[in-house]
Amino acid sequence: MPVPDHGPVAGRTLLRDDVYGRLRDAIIDGTFEPGEQLRDGELAAWLGVSRTPVREALLRLARGGLVVARPGRSTVVSPLDARSLLEARDVVAAMHRLAVHDAVPHLTEEHLDTMRDAARRFAAAVEAGDVEAAVAADDDLHDVAVAVAGNRAAAAVIEQFTPVLRRAERLRFAAPDAQGSLDRHDELIRRCAARDAEGAADVAAGLWSSLCGAAGDALDA
Structure with missing residues (x-):
């Protein structure tokens, strides 16, 4: 599904772990579906943070297998296999x-x-x-x-x-x-x-x- 219009309110002090946790949970609960493209700009706006912690969280999610990151191209939610x-x-x-x-x-x-x-x-x-x-x-x-x-x-x-x-x-x-x-x-x-x-x-x-x-x-x- 698209990035939700109404997301959690987050201050500038939101920690990297918080960004990671929110994105991880959104993937696990199906908010972001397998195969869906994740754009760091849209995610940053949703969470109310800069793109830097979002990019770091996406890299961390990629290491855990929840997303597939293609440098310079796109990041998508990993398919279930x-x-x-x-x-x-x-x-x-x-x-x-x-x-x-x-x-x-x-x-x-x-x-x-x-x-x-x-x-x-x-x-x-x-x-x-x-x-x-x-x-x-x-x-x-x-x-x-x-x-x-x-x-x-x-x-x-x-x-x-x-x-x-x-x-x-x-x-x-x-x-x-x-x-x-x-x-x-x-x-x-x-x-x-x-x-x-x-x-x-x-x-x-x-x-x-x-x-x-x-x-x-x-x-x-």
Whole structure:
């Protein structure tokens, strides 16, 4: 769809991360559709910023696979294709496995309580059919291990490629079989509490690897 006529009000102090986040979310939620051309001037006017942070955000989105940048020509929203989704899924799964494995020996009871709270919020969101809240709670749960592990390279890779998987996540959390995610969350927390680093890492990786079916559904939707 065209750039919206009425966009968010943004002051001159809008940070580059804010510009990136707004454009990323607009791609993920379908405001900008696959194959749509993105013009930095129009985006800058929509966000109320100069072209510089927009261009930087587009380059960052290109590195994550959400847009295809053609220097000197155009930038378009990346088409949905199974290969890109599955490549991103495998990389993100591997990084979460590493993060959980390294984090488990250092998790405190406070960390575990944070994960349990996120799991409860996720369950409530799924029950209410609130997909956005489910995604947010799922992020909060997985972010605990990523933060505790302290591996900046893994965290950067997760941040870069997770947005590519958002549509598949939304399909999973809206599906009748979302109960499977609830059960896997409980198993992840149980193994973390038991200091089973290998087992917890396997569960974490499995949560992301199982997005394979949702990825195929995303292309058929």
